[in-house]
Amino acid sequence: MLTFTLKRLAIGLLCLVGVSLIIFVAMRVSGDPTLLLLPDDALPEDRHAMRVQLGLDLPVPVQFGVFLENAFLGDFGNSIRWKMPAMSLVLSRLPATLQLAALAFLIAAVFGLLSGVAAARLRGTVYDSLIRFVMTLGLALPVFWIGLMLIMTVSVNMGLLPTSGRGTFWHMLLPAVTMALNPAAALSRLTRSSMLNVLGTDYIKLARVKGNSDSRVVWKHGLRNASIPVVTLAGIQLANMIGNTVVVETIFAWPGTGKLIIDAILARDFPVVQAAICLIAAIYIGLNLLVDLLYGVLDPQIRY
Amino acid sequence: MNTVTNGLAWARLGSGWRRLPIFPVILLAPMVIFGILGTHIAPYDPGATNPVNALKPPSWLIGEGFSHLFGTDYLGRDVFSRVIAGARASLTVSVVGVGIAGCVGICAGLVSGYFGGWAETILMRLVDIQMSMPPILLALLLSASLGTGLWMVIFVVAVVFWTNYARVLRGEVLSVRQRDYVVMARVLGCRSHTILRRHILPNVIDSALVVASLQLGAAVILEASLSFLGLGVQPPAIAWGKMIAEAKLYLATAWWLPFFPGLALVITVLGANMLGDWLRDRLDPKLRNS
Amino acid sequence: MQYDPVLSVRNLETHCFTPKGVLKAVDGVSFDLHSGQSMGLVGESGSGKSMVCNSIIRLLPRHGVRTVGGQVIFSGRDILGISESEMRRVRGREIGMILQDPLMSLNPVFTVGNQVGEMYRLHPQAEDGRPIHQRVLDVLRKVAIPSPEQRARQYPFQFSGGMRQRTVAAIALAGRPKVLIADEPTTSLDVTIQDQFLCLLKELQEQEGMCLILVTHDLGIVAETCDNVAVMYAGRIVEVGPVREVLMRPAHPYTEALLRAIPKPGGRGTRLYQIDGEPPNLLDPPPGCPFQPRCARAMPICARTTPPMKADENGRAAACWASDIEEVRA
Numbered sequence: 001m002l003t004f005t006l007k008r009l010a011i012g013l014l015c016l017v018g019v020s021l022i023i024f025v026a027m028r029v030s031g032d033p034t035l036l037l038l039p040d041d042a043l044p045e046d047r048h049a050m051r052v053q054l055g056l057d058l059p060v061p062v063q064f065g066v067f068l069e070n071a072f073l074g075d076f077g078n079s080i081r082w083k084m085p086a087m088s089l090v091l092s093r094l095p096a097t098l099q100l101a102a103l104a105f106l107i108a109a110v111f112g113l114l115s116g117v118a119a120a121r122l123r124g125t126v127y128d129s130l131i132r133f134v135m136t137l138g139l140a141l142p143v144f145w146i147g148l149m150l151i152m153t154v155s156v157n158m159g160l161l162p163t164s165g166r167g168t169f170w171h172m173l174l175p176a177v178t179m180a181l182n183p184a185a186a187l188s189r190l191t192r193s194s195m196l197n198v199l200g201t202d203y204i205k206l207a208r209v210k211g212n213s214d215s216r217v218v219w220k221h222g223l224r225n226a227s228i229p230v231v232t233l234a235g236i237q238l239a240n241m242i243g244n245t246v247v248v249e250t251i252f253a254w255p256g257t258g259k260l261i262i263d264a265i266l267a268r269d270f271p272v273v274q275a276a277i278c279l280i281a282a283i284y285i286g287l288n289l290l291v292d293l294l295y296g297v298l299d300p301q302i303r304y
Numbered sequence: 305m306n307t308v309t310n311g312l313a314w315a316r317l318g319s320g321w322r323r324l325p326i327f328p329v330i331l332l333a334p335m336v337i338f339g340i341l342g343t344h345i346a347p348y349d350p351g352a353t354n355p356v357n358a359l360k361p362p363s364w365l366i367g368e369g370f371s372h373l374f375g376t377d378y379l380g381r382d383v384f385s386r387v388i389a390g391a392r393a394s395l396t397v398s399v400v401g402v403g404i405a406g407c408v409g410i411c412a413g414l415v416s417g418y419f420g421g422w423a424e425t426i427l428m429r430l431v432d433i434q435m436s437m438p439p440i441l442l443a444l445l446l447s448a449s450l451g452t453g454l455w456m457v458i459f460v461v462a463v464v465f466w467t468n469y470a471r472v473l474r475g476e477v478l479s480v481r482q483r484d485y486v487v488m489a490r491v492l493g494c495r496s497h498t499i500l501r502r503h504i505l506p507n508v509i510d511s512a513l514v515v516a517s518l519q520l521g522a523a524v525i526l527e528a529s530l531s532f533l534g535l536g537v538q539p540p541a542i543a544w545g546k547m548i549a550e551a552k553l554y555l556a557t558a559w560w561l562p563f564f565p566g567l568a569l570v571i572t573v574l575g576a577n578m579l580g581d582w583l584r585d586r587l588d589p590k591l592r593n594s
Numbered sequence: 595m596q597y598d599p600v601l602s603v604r605n606l607e608t609h610c611f612t613p614k615g616v617l618k619a620v621d622g623v624s625f626d627l628h629s630g631q632s633m634g635l636v637g638e639s640g641s642g643k644s645m646v647c648n649s650i651i652r653l654l655p656r657h658g659v660r661t662v663g664g665q666v667i668f669s670g671r672d673i674l675g676i677s678e679s680e681m682r683r684v685r686g687r688e689i690g691m692i693l694q695d696p697l698m699s700l701n702p703v704f705t706v707g708n709q710v711g712e713m714y715r716l717h718p719q720a721e722d723g724r725p726i727h728q729r730v731l732d733v734l735r736k737v738a739i740p741s742p743e744q745r746a747r748q749y750p751f752q753f754s755g756g757m758r759q760r761t762v763a764a765i766a767l768a769g770r771p772k773v774l775i776a777d778e779p780t781t782s783l784d785v786t787i788q789d790q791f792l793c794l795l796k797e798l799q800e801q802e803g804m805c806l807i808l809v810t811h812d813l814g815i816v817a818e819t820c821d822n823v824a825v826m827y828a829g830r831i832v833e834v835g836p837v838r839e840v841l842m843r844p845a846h847p848y849t850e851a852l853l854r855a856i857p858k859p860g861g862r863g864t865r866l867y868q869i870d871g872e873p874p875n876l877l878d879p880p881p882g883c884p885f886q887p888r889c890a891r892a893m894p895i896c897a898r899t900t901p902p903m904k905a906d907e908n909g910r911a912a913a914c915w916a917s918d919i920e921e922v923r924a
Contacts, residue, residue, distance in 0.1 A: 011432070018433030023445065030449035124657050136581075140574035142525050144532045145548055145566035152555045152562070202698040208653050209693070210765065211686035211716050213679075224703045243438020247529055251552075261441070262533060265448040273448065277441055285436045300703060300749040 001296070008292065012285040019281040020071055023274045024064050030270070076275035081264070086271035090257055090279055096166055097249070097256030101241045103172055104179035108241075109234060112184040116191025116230075121218060123196060131188070138185030143244055147178040147251040164253035175252040179244055183237035190233050195226040228298050235291030239284045325582040331575030335568070338391035346385035347373075350542055354380030359558050375560040377550070383560060386542050387568050393536070393543040394572060396454070398523035401461025406516050408462065409469025413508075414500055416470065417477025428474070431467045439464045443526060447535040454537050457530060461523050472515050476508040510587040517580035521573040528569050544569050598670075599626035600805050601650075601689075601773050606664035608642075608649045617876045619645040619659070621829035624903075627773065632799055632806035634816030634837065636852070637826035638873055643809045644694075646826075647775045651689055652681055668773070687717040690771035690804075694778045696759035700750035706761055707746030710734065713768035729768070737764040737794060756787035760794065767798060773805045780815070792819050813856060817841055822909070825849050828874050828884035831903075835910035845912035845919050848885045883914070891916045 034042075034050045051057050055066055070076065076086040119131040154174060155163040162171050198204060199222055207221040245258030253259070257276050264272035296302045343350060358380040363371045374383035416424035434442065446460045480486060481504065489499050530536040531545030539546075544565040551561030608620035620642045627633055635643045648654050649661045652674070665672045673684055685691075693699040701709060707730050714726045727746075734742035737760040750758055759779065766774055776795065780788040796819050799806045808820055816823050817837055824834040825848065833846040844850040854867040871888035874880055880887050886896040895915050904919045905911035912919055 012436070014429070015433045015436040018429070019437055022433070022437075022442075026445050026449035136578065137570075137574060140521060140570050140577055142528055142545075142566065142569055142573070144529060144545070145562065145569060148548065148552065148555065148562050149566065152559055156556045202693050202695050203701040205653060206691075206693055206699045206762070206765070207701070209651065209685055209691040210713055210769070211682045211684075212712075213682060221701055221704075225701070240438055240440075243440040246440055246444065247533070250533065261444065265444055266534065268448075273445065277437065277445060280441060281437050284438060288436070298703065300705075301751050 001293075005289070005293065008289050012289060015285055016278065016282060017068065020068055020274075020278060021064065023277055024067055027270050027274065028060070030268070071274075071278060076278070077271035079264075079269055079272045081267045081269045081272070086275040087279075089272060090260065090276045093255060093257045093260045094279070096254060097242065097245050097258060100172060100175055100179070100249070100254060100256060101238070101245060103176040104241055105183070105234075105238050107176055107180035108183035108187060108237065111180065112187025113191055113230070115184075116188040117195055117218060117223070119188070119192040120195035120199060121214075132192070135185040135188045138181055139189070141181055143178060143182060144247045144251055146181055147175070147248055150174050150178055151251070164251075166255055175248050175254055178251075179241055179248050182244075183234075183241060186237060187230060187234060191226065191230050194229050195222055198222045198226040201225075224298060228295065231294055231298060232291060235287055235294075239287045242280055242283060325579055328575045328579040328582060331571050332579065335391050335395065335572045335575065338388045339395035342389050342392045343385075346382075346388045348382035348385040350381060350385040350389040351540060352381060356380065359554070361558070362560055374564040375558070377547075377558075377561055378554065383547075383564055386547060387544070387564050389542045390544040390547060390565060391568065391572075393454070393531070393541055394524055394527055394569070397457050397461055397527040397537070398520055398576075401458045401527075402465055402516055402519050402523050404458065404462040405465035405519070406469055406512060409466040409515075410473055410505075410508075410512050412466065412470040413473025413512075414477055414504065417474040418481055418496070418500055418504065424474075427470060431470055434463075434467050440526070440529060443530060444533070444535065447530060452535055452538055454541065457527060457536055460530070461526060464526060465519050465523060468519060469512055469515050472511050473508055476511050477504055480504050480507045514580070514584045514587055517576070517583045520580065521576035524569065524573050524576060599628050600668070601627040602665075602667040603646070603650065604665040604667065606646065606649055606661065606666065608645050608654065608659065608661045611658045611660070612877070615877045618829050618879070619876065620649060620661075622664070623826070623829075623831050624664075625824055625831065625834060627805045627807065630800075630803050630805065631822060632796075632808060632820045634820035634823040635807060635809045635826060636811060636813060636816055636823060638811060640873060640876075641826040642829040643811075643826050644777055645829075647691065647777050647807065647809060651685055651691055651775065653685075683717070686713060686766075686769040686771070688769075688772055690766035690769055690774045692759075692762050692766050692774070692776040692779045695782050696755055696762055696779075697782065699762055700753075700758055702750055705747055705749055706734075706753065709750075710746070710761065710764050710768055713765055717769055733764045733768050734761070736767060736798070737761070739764070755783055756791065759783060759787075759791055763791075763795065763798070767802065770802065771804060773807065774799065775807045775809070777809045778811070779808070780810075788815075795819065813841065813852060825852070828876060828879065830884065830913065832885065832914070833912040835912075836908065839908070839910055845910065845917040846885075846914045847889045847891050847916065849912075851888075851890075 034047045034054075034056075038047060038050060048057075055063060058066070074087045078084060079086045079089050082089055115131050115135065119128045119135075122128045122131075151163050151174065154160050161174050162168075163174075165171055195218070199218070204217060204221055207217045212221065245254075245256055246261055247258070248254065249256045249258035250262050257280070261273060261276045263269075264276070338345070354376070357372075357376050358378055360366070360372055360376040360380075362373060362375045363369055364373065372382050372384065374387060377383055377386070412427045416427045443460045443464050446463060447456065450456050450459070486499060486503050489503055494502075527536060528543070528545035528548075531543035532549045534546075534549065536545055537543050547565040548562045548569075551558070551565075554561050603626075604624050606620050606623045607618070610617040610619050623642070623646055625633065635646065637643050645654075645659075650666050650673075652661075654660065661674060664674070666674050668684070668688065673681065676684075700706070707727070710733060711726045711730045714729055730746055731742045734746060739745050739757060739760055745753075745757075750761070753761065763779075779795070780791055783791060792815060795806070795808075798804075806820070808816065810816060813823075820837050822835065823837045823840050824831045825840070825846065826832065827848050833840060833844065833849045835845075840849060841853065844853060851867070851869045855869060857866055869888060874884050874887065880897070882895075882897045882899055883889070883892075883901050886892045889896065893915060901913045901915045903911045903913045904917060906919050910919060
């Protein structure tokens with residue numbers, strides 16, 4: 001178990017280096033940062049001084065080395081727009097994003113699991129078809145559109161919830177529901193098919209033969225087996241959610257990392273973009289590792 | 305998939321055509337027609353402004369017949385015509401993008417699955433690295449640094465989606481290459497590219513097709529998200545995501561502005577997803593959980 | 595008979611409702627099981643043996659399969675008519691069952707001890723005051739699982755096929771049922787393990803005084819293990835009687851054919867007998883006796899009227915116009 005974890009951590013670190021390389025290259029391709037940092041009418045000498053100061057006069061591989069070294073120390077340079085260390089800026093916005101993602105994930109997991117199990121138990125009935133149709137539809141709804149539609153109906157027309165910003169729980173509800181919709185649909189569909197597979201097995205029949213009630217058969221004997229593929233998907237969905245915050249936070253003006261990334265991209269504030277994406281990639285990798293470890297807990301046959 | 309020659313997807317679909325996927329076809333057909341014919345069938349020039357007639361609700365709701373089915377926007381442009389025109393960007397980006405991703409991903413999958421070695425190591429590490437980033441962030445990073453425009457968006461879509469093909473195809477190739485007829489062909493001294501083309505590709509192309517169809521909907525959403533965030537195709541090209549973004553200011557007054565482009569988007573994605581489900585159930589049920 | 599039977603199945607009818615029509619999977623099956631008796635239920639695959647067992651314990655596939663008629667009288671009441679929650683107390687506690695595939699019938703994510711112990715948690719009326727853990731070890735010992743303390747903490751995948759089957763038997767025994775149904779319990783085991791398991795089953799049945807219904811397609815197993823045998827064909831019982839008599843002197847041509855199809859020692863070089871034709875299509879059964887199209891002794895009446903069960907005083911019965919059973923009318 002420990003060796004497995006360490007090995008996966010090492011691979012994760014390598015991936016992070018890879019991600020840094022991608023970000024580094026993307027930054028290089030996008031043009032000369034001094035054009036952004038200095039006014040248009042700056043003197044060529046000043047520009048050159050700036051390049052030397054930023055280390056841009058060094059050979060590219062050396063630049064990457066320096067970038068990597070600084071990145072591992074958490075130093076991504078200063079935000080061009082906000083004039084403060086990029087990483088601390090990103091970190092200051094992170095709690096808001098995590099809070100939102102956590103609530104959204106909770107909603108998605110509960111709703112997806114319950115509806116998936118319900119559909120499996122009601123297999124072949126009208127309710128099953130209804131749940132499946134709703135979930136297929138749910139999977140096709142673009143996050144940004146459904147967010148706007150919710151704002152329009154729930155907030156603007158009915159005046160039930162605030163349209164944007166952060167403050168109370170009620171501020172969080174609409175963005176979280178918006179974000180939860182797609183993952184809930186995906187989880188529901190997978191839970192249903194996985195549960196149906198499990199319910200057809202002999203060990204489920206034996207559980208019935210033993211005299212278990214239907215709900216005990218499903219929740220005790222079925223769910224843990226059925227949840228093994230679902231956990232993988234849930235991990236992917238949680239990770240994707242952190243990506244999706246970019247869109248959702250923009251719509252709801254939620255002051256989190258996602259909104260920060262978009263603002264930084266539109267303002268060409270690359271240090272912030274790099275810091276945020278590196279951090280999110282690190283979270284992403286950590287979540288994937290967590291899912292793999294959870295696997296071992298759920299399925300006793302997996303021993304690392 | 306026991307024989308060498310029946311690998312072609314269409315052969316297996318044979319009996320299936322009698323049970324056409326009616327629902328997906330009904331959903332997708334109008335979008336495809338809009339995408340191809342576009343402005344030729346639109347009732348108005350989608351770019352023509354008419355400030356006098358701005359922000360009119362759908363005509364059939366205010367008793368004006370069929371003049372502006374989906375209403376008009378803040379510049380008086382006909383929303384219905386713009387929705388029709390927007391289909392082109394959406395379909396072009398997703399189909400071409402997923403297609404290019406397919407070509408690249410299939411090659412990568414074949415090479416890494418069949419030859420293994422350093423090519424496999426490099427390709428699969430690349431896949432790992434890319435998969436440690438949320439796709440939307442990768443897309444944003446690329447658009448931000450490379451710029452926008454139709455071909456850039458297509459490139460972004462291709463970059464985001466090639467990894468899935470590579471992963472799935474590599475797994476398939478690994479299992480196919482163990483089969484007797486492939487081993488036999490190698491023993492008989494067939495050249496690698498002949499084996500790949502004649503024996504392996506036909507047997508894994510089904511999976512690629514399924515992956516492609518399942519990704520189509522995701523690509524449509526990605527394109528729309530990028531244009532919503534202002535990083536998609538640029539004016540004068542029309543994109544649904546952009547229309548929705550422009551409508552943000554009119555949420556309280558003109559619901560039809562964000563509603564109809566979004567509806568078109570939902571219909572397209574729903575159609576594509578259902579087509580993907582249908583193909584997967586027919587061709588490759590083992591991909592169900594992926 | 596001086597005692598009431600423990601389990602009495604009367605005219606059981608279970609139908610599958612398919613898009614192509616109604617399939618009579620179990621078509622009027624009747625038999626009695628007396629205290630301590632064991633009965634073999636024999637027939638080809640698809641003859642409805644498993645369906646009979648699933649109908650008795652009321653665990654049919656949810657859709658399209660229903661018991662439409664008959665009675666299953668157990669401890670004086672018709673268990674086809676009781677509520678589902680009452681039925682749950684019958685399952686496991688009164689009627690136990692061993693499923694076909696031992697590799698698949700244990701839940702992979704729970705320890706063996708947990709799965710055996712669940713029987714005691716589900717049926718506390720079987721309680722005798724001792725802690726569950728202790729009783730789990732006892733029952734594991736009973737089915738000859740070595741070092742049960744250790745084994746109880748393991749997961750099914752760490753068990754061999756034979757051990758898993760014995761664990762399933764332990765689960766069945768834990769409820770101390772009056773009737774144990776074993777649905778082809780040995781088909782997926784090695785031959786040597788098969789014998790071991792059948793001996794164990796026989797031994798336990800005698801020790802506990804249970805009734806046993808052993809479903810199999812192997813007449814040899816029946817000969818070794820059972821007191822009585824019922825032969826099924828096309829959803830009906832065609833012959834029933836004490837094992838020795840039926841096997842020595844089959845009254846139904848189908849039983850006879852089954853017996854001839856068993857390879858005999860020393861029979862090398864001779865072609866193995868094979869029953870001509872195919873089992874009937876149950877969606878569209880032939881008129882009259884279902885075996886008549888394949889029967890060597892078919893007579894004109896066979897194609898017209900289904901033969902009734904003729905029973906003699908020793909409990910032998912057969913449904914054949916040509917049988918020489920002397921019918922006794924009560």
